[in-house]
Amino acid sequence: MALDVTWAVKWLTLSAQAMAEHRVELIELDRAIGDSDHGENMDRGFQAVLDKLAEAPPQTPGAALKLTAMTLMSKVGGAAGPLYGTAFLRAATSLGDTAEIDPAAWVGALAAARDGIVARGKAESGDKTMVDAWTPAVEAARKAALDGNGDVLAVLVAAAEAAEAGAVATDPMVARKGRASYLGERSAGHRDPGAASSALILRAAVGAAA
Numbered sequence: 590m591a592l593d594v595t596w597a598v599k600w601l602t603l604s605a606q607a608m609a610e611h612r613v614e615l616i617e618l619d620r621a622i623g624d625s626d627h628g629e630n631m632d633r634g635f636q637a638v639l640d641k642l643a644e645a646p647p648q649t650p651g652a653a654l655k656l657t658a659m660t661l662m663s664k665v666g667g668a669a670g671p672l673y674g675t676a677f678l679r680a681a682t683s684l685g686d687t688a689e690i691d692p693a694a695w696v697g698a699l700a701a702a703r704d705g706i707v708a709r710g711k712a713e714s715g716d717k718t719m720v721d722a723w724t725p726a727v728e729a730a731r732k733a734a735l736d737g738n739g740d741v742l743a744v745l746v747a748a749a750e751a752a753e754a755g756a757v758a759t760d761p762m763v764a765r766k767g768r769a770s771y772l773g774e775r776s777a778g779h780r781d782p783g784a785a786s787s788a789l790i791l792r793a794a795v796g797a798a799a
Contacts, residue, residue, distance in 0.1 A: 592690035592741055596797050597650035598642055601657055603793035605635035611789055618782040622769035626667055627782040634665035634673075651684035654698075668767060669783060672706050672719065679705035692734035692744045699727045699748060710766065717762035717769060717776065719783035725751035726791055742798050749791040756784035 608615075608631040615628030638660045647653040654677045662674030683701035687694060703723040712718040729751035730744050737743040757780065764776035 592650065592695065592798065593688060594647055594650050594653060596690075597653040598647070600794045600797035601635070601638055601642060601653060603796045604790045605632075605639050607789040607793050608632045608635045608786070611786075615782050615786055618780050618785055621779040622764060622772055622776050623782060624667070624768060627669060627786065630665045630667055630669055631786050634661045634670065637661075637664040649684070649686055649688055650690055651681045651686060654678075654681035654684065657681075668710065669786075672709055672783070675705040675709040676702035676723075690741070692730075692737060692739060692741050695741060695744055695748075696727070696730045696734045699723070699730050703727050712766045715762065716766045717759045717764040717781050717784075718766050719781065719787045721759050721762070721781065722752040722755040722784040722787040722791075725755040726787075742795070745791075745795045745798055749788070749795045752784075752788040752791040756780060756788040759784045 612628040612632040615631060616625055619625050619627035638657050641656050641660050642653065645656070647656055658674045658677035658681060661677065662670050664670070665673065679701040680698040683698045684690065684694060690698070703720070703726070706720055706723055707713065710718060710720070712720045714720055714724050726748040730748040733744045733747035759781040760779065761777055763774055764770045764772065769776045769781070
C-alpha cells in the first residue's frame with residue numbers, strides 16, 4: 590500500500606483504536622509514576638481526531654497530520670497534548686503537500702516529530718520519556734531506508750519495533766523529566782506511559798500499510 594492520504598487516515602484511525610483498546614493500560618502506567626490521566630487523555634484526543642477527519646477529509650498526508658496536531662493540542666490535557674501536537678505538526682510541515690510518502694520522506698517526518706518533542710519537552714534519551722521511544726525509531730527507520738531498496742513497509746516496521754523496544758527499555762530508568770521525576774529512584778521499575786503510547790502509534794502506522 591502506498592503511503593498516501595488513505596494510508597494516513599487509516600493510520601490515525603488505527604491509532605485511535607489502539608488508544609481505546611489500551612486506555613486502561615496507559616492509565617495504570619501513568620498511575621504508577623504520573624497523574625493517571627494519560628490513557629483517558631489519549632483516547633479522548635484521538636476520538637476527537639476521528640471526528641475532525643470525518644468533518645473535513647484531508648487531501649494529503651501532511652494535511653491529515655496537521656489536523657491531528659491541532660486537535661490533540663486542543664483536546665488532550667497534561668503534557669501529552671503539546672508534545673504530541675508538536676510532533677504531528679512538525680511531521681506535517683516536513684511532509685508539506687507531498688501526495689505519497691517514500692522512505693526518505695517518512696524518515697524525515699519521524700525525525701521532525703522527534704525533534705519537536707525534544708524541543709517542546711526539553712528531554713533527551715535516557716530521561717524516561719517518550720523520546721526514549723522516538724529516538725530509536727528514527728535511527729532504525731533511517732537505517733532501514735538506507736538498506737531497504739525503497740521498501741517503505743520495512744521502514745515502518747523498523748521504526749515500530751525500535752519504538753516498542755525503546756518503551757520497554759524505560760522500565761528500569763530513573764525519570765529525570767516531568768512529574769515522574771518527583772519520585773526519584775521510585776520511578777524505576779515502571780514503563781513510561783508516553784513511550785508506551787508512542788509505540789502504539791508507530792505500530793498503527795504499520796497496520797495501516799499492511
